[in-house]
Amino acid sequence: MRLLVIGGVAAGLSAASRARRLDKNLEIIVLEKGATISYAACGLPYLIEGRVQDPKELIVYTPDYFARRRNITVRTRAEVVAIQHSRREVVLAGGERIHYDKLVVATGARPDRRLLAGRNLPNIFTLHTLDDALRLREFLAARRPRRAAVIGAGYIGLEAAEALRTQGLRVTVFEASGNLLDRDDPGLTQALARHLERCNIELRLNQPVRSLEPDRVNDTPCDLAVLSAGFLPNVEVAAEAGVELGPTGALRVSELMETNLSCVYAAGDCAETVHLVTGRPVWIPLGTTANKMGRVAGANAAGRRERFPGVVGTSIVRAAGLGVALTGLSEAEARKQGFDPVAARIEALERARYFRGKRITVELVADRGSGRLLGGYVLGEQGVAGRINVLAAAVTARMRLDEFQHLDLAYAPPFAQVWDPLLIAAQQLLKKL
Amino acid sequence: MRLLVIGGVAAGLSAASRARRLDKNLEIIVLEKGATISYAACGLPYLIEGRVQDPKELIVYTPDYFARRRNITVRTRAEVVAIQHSRREVVLAGGERIHYDKLVVATGARPDRRLLAGRNLPNIFTLHTLDDALRLREFLAARRPRRAAVIGAGYIGLEAAEALRTQGLRVTVFEASGNLLDRDDPGLTQALARHLERCNIELRLNQPVRSLEPDRVNDTPCDLAVLSAGFLPNVEVAAEAGVELGPTGALRVSELMETNLSCVYAAGDCAETVHLVTGRPVWIPLGTTANKMGRVAGANAAGRRERFPGVVGTSIVRAAGLGVALTGLSEAEARKQGFDPVAARIEALERARYFRGKRITVELVADRGSGRLLGGYVLGEQGVAGRINVLAAAVTARMRLDEFQHLDLAYAPPFAQVWDPLLIAAQQLLKKL
Numbered sequence: 001m002r003l004l005v006i007g008g009v010a011a012g013l014s015a016a017s018r019a020r021r022l023d024k025n026l027e028i029i030v031l032e033k034g035a036t037i038s039y040a041a042c043g044l045p046y047l048i049e050g051r052v053q054d055p056k057e058l059i060v061y062t063p064d065y066f067a068r069r070r071n072i073t074v075r076t077r078a079e080v081v082a083i084q085h086s087r088r089e090v091v092l093a094g095g096e097r098i099h100y101d102k103l104v105v106a107t108g109a110r111p112d113r114r115l116l117a118g119r120n121l122p123n124i125f126t127l128h129t130l131d132d133a134l135r136l137r138e139f140l141a142a143r144r145p146r147r148a149a150v151i152g153a154g155y156i157g158l159e160a161a162e163a164l165r166t167q168g169l170r171v172t173v174f175e176a177s178g179n180l181l182d183r184d185d186p187g188l189t190q191a192l193a194r195h196l197e198r199c200n201i202e203l204r205l206n207q208p209v210r211s212l213e214p215d216r217v218n219d220t221p222c223d224l225a226v227l228s229a230g231f232l233p234n235v236e237v238a239a240e241a242g243v244e245l246g247p248t249g250a251l252r253v254s255e256l257m258e259t260n261l262s263c264v265y266a267a268g269d270c271a272e273t274v275h276l277v278t279g280r281p282v283w284i285p286l287g288t289t290a291n292k293m294g295r296v297a298g299a300n301a302a303g304r305r306e307r308f309p310g311v312v313g314t315s316i317v318r319a320a321g322l323g324v325a326l327t328g329l330s331e332a333e334a335r336k337q338g339f340d341p342v343a344a345r346i347e348a349l350e351r352a353r354y355f356r357g358k359r360i361t362v363e364l365v366a367d368r369g370s371g372r373l374l375g376g377y378v379l380g381e382q383g384v385a386g387r388i389n390v391l392a393a394a395v396t397a398r399m400r401l402d403e404f405q406h407l408d409l410a411y412a413p414p415f416a417q418v419w420d421p422l423l424i425a426a427q428q429l430l431k432k433l
Numbered sequence: 434m435r436l437l438v439i440g441g442v443a444a445g446l447s448a449a450s451r452a453r454r455l456d457k458n459l460e461i462i463v464l465e466k467g468a469t470i471s472y473a474a475c476g477l478p479y480l481i482e483g484r485v486q487d488p489k490e491l492i493v494y495t496p497d498y499f500a501r502r503r504n505i506t507v508r509t510r511a512e513v514v515a516i517q518h519s520r521r522e523v524v525l526a527g528g529e530r531i532h533y534d535k536l537v538v539a540t541g542a543r544p545d546r547r548l549l550a551g552r553n554l555p556n557i558f559t560l561h562t563l564d565d566a567l568r569l570r571e572f573l574a575a576r577r578p579r580r581a582a583v584i585g586a587g588y589i590g591l592e593a594a595e596a597l598r599t600q601g602l603r604v605t606v607f608e609a610s611g612n613l614l615d616r617d618d619p620g621l622t623q624a625l626a627r628h629l630e631r632c633n634i635e636l637r638l639n640q641p642v643r644s645l646e647p648d649r650v651n652d653t654p655c656d657l658a659v660l661s662a663g664f665l666p667n668v669e670v671a672a673e674a675g676v677e678l679g680p681t682g683a684l685r686v687s688e689l690m691e692t693n694l695s696c697v698y699a700a701g702d703c704a705e706t707v708h709l710v711t712g713r714p715v716w717i718p719l720g721t722t723a724n725k726m727g728r729v730a731g732a733n734a735a736g737r738r739e740r741f742p743g744v745v746g747t748s749i750v751r752a753a754g755l756g757v758a759l760t761g762l763s764e765a766e767a768r769k770q771g772f773d774p775v776a777a778r779i780e781a782l783e784r785a786r787y788f789r790g791k792r793i794t795v796e797l798v799a800d801r802g803s804g805r806l807l808g809g810y811v812l813g814e815q816g817v818a819g820r821i822n823v824l825a826a827a828v829t830a831r832m833r834l835d836e837f838q839h840l841d842l843a844y845a846p847p848f849a850q851v852w853d854p855l856l857i858a859a860q861q862l863l864k865k866l
Contacts, residue, residue, distance in 0.1 A: 010851070040785075040846070040851075042844070042845060042846055042851070043785065043787070043846050046785075046787060046788075046846060051787050051788075052787050057786070057787060155845070159845075276841075286844070287844060287851045288841070288842065288844045288851055288852075289841070291851055291852060292839055308839060309836070309839055311841040312841045313841070314841040314842060314843045315843060315845075316843035316844065316845045316848050316849070317845055318845060318847040318848070323847070323848065325843050327841070327843070352473075352476065352479075353490070354476070354479060354484050354485050354490060355479075355484075383818075383819070384848070385816075385819055385843050385848040385849055386816070386818055386819015386820065386822055386823070387819065387822075388843050389819055389820075389822075389823045389840075389842045389843055389853075390819070390822045390823055390825075390826050392823075392840060392841050392842060392843070393823050393826040393827050393830070393832070393840055394826050394830070396832075396836070396840060396841065397826070397827070397830030397832055397836075399826075399829075399830055403742070403829070403830075406725055406741060406742055407822075407825060407826055407829060408709075408721070408722070408744040408745045408746070408747040408760070408825050408829065409721065409747060409822045409825060410747045410748060410749035410758050410760070410818050410821050410822055410825070411475070411719070411720060411721045411748075411749065412475060412588070412592075412748075412749045412750055412751060413473070413475055413476050413479060414751040414756070415749050415751070415756065415817070415818040416749070416818055418443070418473070418475070418720045418721055418724055419721075419724060420822075
């Protein structure tokens with residue numbers, strides 16, 4: 001019995017590893033089209049920033065490790081160009097065919113290169129693979145560029161902007177929509193935009209890139225550009241083989257990570273999942289979710305029946321030194337999804353002043369009728385991750401605001417305030433319900 | 434209509450302030466037996482440590498503030514010695530009688546001074562009021578003591594020990610039980626004990642203090658001792674007036690903070706509440722809970738019907754630089770409460786190494802049959818508070834471990850790991866269910 005996994009990063013390797021742990025006898029082969037597996041894509045901006053010196057720091061495991069320690073065969077530079085499900089075979093770029101009994105599709109996602117119109121411009125970069133990051137790092141060292149354009153103000157765009165600014169470049173960020181971080185939340189966008197501009201990162205919101213030339217983006221001169229707008233799920237090979245897409249354009253999977261083809265699972269950035277607040281399909285490609293989906297796909301490919309229920313859309317990013325985290329729905333998003341949302345935003349000290357407490361902003365969103373918490377964001381120099389996670393847990397548990405306000409959160413002066421900012425925000429929001 | 438509040442610290446002032454916000458016309462009087470109101474008792478160790486220089490930093494509000502800004506009369510040095518509920522009057526130490534229509538009892542708790550047997554020893558201290566802390570600080574400055582004994586290894590004892598060690602003293606901590614932090618958890622006690630001893634804080638577990646003399650505790654010589662063992666609810670005046678005590682020895686209150694006497698509420702350290710995991714009465718005197726109970730008591734005294742559901746026993750302390758936090762029940766406690774608990778403990782890096790990630794220990798406890806999360810602890814140099822709060826929220830929501838393992842927690846290298854230690858612990862524990 002052979003399990004074949006297409007994709008050797010987060011979801012694929014989680015699937016392979018979990019399957020191995022549950023079934024010692026399964027033959028497991030992972031095919032990765034790139035040269036490197038198991039790299040921490042989220043660490044690439046810090047390679048540019050200079051905080052990470054040695055790219056090896058970002059490689060968690062090697063093919064050799066998988067062979068020796070997990071009895072999993074990993075083949076790099078092995079690109080699958082077709083799946084022939086009736087024969088239970090995949091076809092590699094060189095023509096080789098490999099049989100499978102179970103298949104996990106973990107083909108990931110890719111930056112949208114359509115802006116490049118097929119051109120290969122030496123000073124246009126993406127930050128998707130380790131090679132991408134190394135090429136940018138070499139360019140910075142060799143050419144000493146002064147002005148950078150970042151296209152797209154999602155989390156990769158903002159991390160790239162910060163990294164380039166740290167390297168001394170003047171940075172302009174172009175964003176086609178009116179939102180930062182792909183979040184329909186004018187208050188958050190405004191607060192974050194103010195911060196970025198204070199930090200000398202220039203923002204061009206509502207400015208789609210019309211022209212991308214080696215020396216300018218739209219009319220702004222630049223020495224290099226980082227393309228971080230648009231991200232597409234790699235679904236083509238699977239779709240051609242008959243795997244159904246969902247409404248988001250990513251592969252449709254059940255809670256068990258099954259596709260519509262028997263014995264074929266999908267997981268990670270190529271697949272969609274469920275948003276636990278709306279109950280609707282959503283495509284939010286993130287490493288955390290990819291790992292979880294991969295783990296469940298691997299378990300089920302090995303004969304279990306495990307479920308991955310979905311996500312609440314939690315994310316966090318450090319943008320010019322500021323931690324910005326969000327979960328659930330913003331007020332505007334909740335309204336679009338048919339809720340009757342109310343929101344309250346507060347600012348408070350997140351711990352005692354004599355423990356270098358910093359001001360933190362918390363916004364909570366709840367549904368007026370039911371009082372159910374729907375989401376929110378947290379923004380500040382410290383204490384951000386823990387608080388968004390409490391909110392994520394509460395949103396996942398479908399907690400009501402009147403329950404949330406009494407949460408027994410930890411307090412001692414080195415860590416928090418006696419009234420946690422989360423609870424203060426809850427009290428304010430309760431007044432509006 | 435007059436609301437009288439006995440006690441001018443956390444619960445009492447929260448009650449008075451909330452009542453005022455809800456009812457502009459209520460007459461509100463707060464009686465405080467001490468000289469100072471609204472002081473941050475949790476900050477006292479940091480006054481000793483030297484991090485807080487000016488005691489005014491620990492005083493949140495003054496009586497004058499309450500008079501001017503909230504139209505609340507605060508009388509200090511006003512000790513209530515009796516409540517005559519049939520007349521709706523309290524009696525002050527000087528004989529004065531004050532009428533009330535509604536009464537909130539927020540008399541707090543006190544350190545157990547029975548070890549002193551009525552003696553007033555100049556080098557024996559407690560850390561309960563601002564005066565206590567100032568007296569200890571002056572003693573340290575004037576006498577330059579070298580050896581300190583701390584009696585009691587609850588959170589105040591450990592904070593006092595750290596503060597005295599920072600001031601250069603040799604510290605020995607005596608604890609009558611076998612547990613640190615009043616937690617029946619041998620694993621936690623062992624881990625924390627090892628850390629304290631590495632930091633040159635000597636621990637004497639299972640050593641009740643038999644003799645407390647000016648120059649020695651038991652047989653250990655010392656120049657000063659801090660008494661932080663035993664803490665008793667101040668219930669006597671209310672009990673004599675007919676307010677019922679609960680099984681914990683603290684005042685019994687409903688979810689509305691009502692006592693058995695009509696129009697008499699109790700809140701804060703003098704009252705018990707419900708443990709949300711066991712559903713049983715519990716007395717865990719903490720500032721966070723006191724504030725919440727006070728707020729609800731004040732609302733109800735002003736005519737609302739709000740509920741305080743209870744606590745999950747969350748607490749956090751910094752002990753010799755290490756953050757230690759717990760919530761819910763330990764495995765041993767859960768067993769005593771009739772659960773069939775299983776526990777798993779893991780150690781993991783709490784964020785990327787290149788962001789100065791530190792190792793963190795997480796233990797989770799769940800009920801075998803139902804899979805319900807019951808509690809756990811987190812221990813580490815950073816990232817502790819946020820994680821215990823996620824666990825507290827999950828325990829409050831009665832989340833099962835299989836739900837908890839898929840929580841959509843925030844990840845980016847500056848803040849966390851792609852597999853959060855909480856989720857790794859959940860995966861390990863699931864294997865044991």
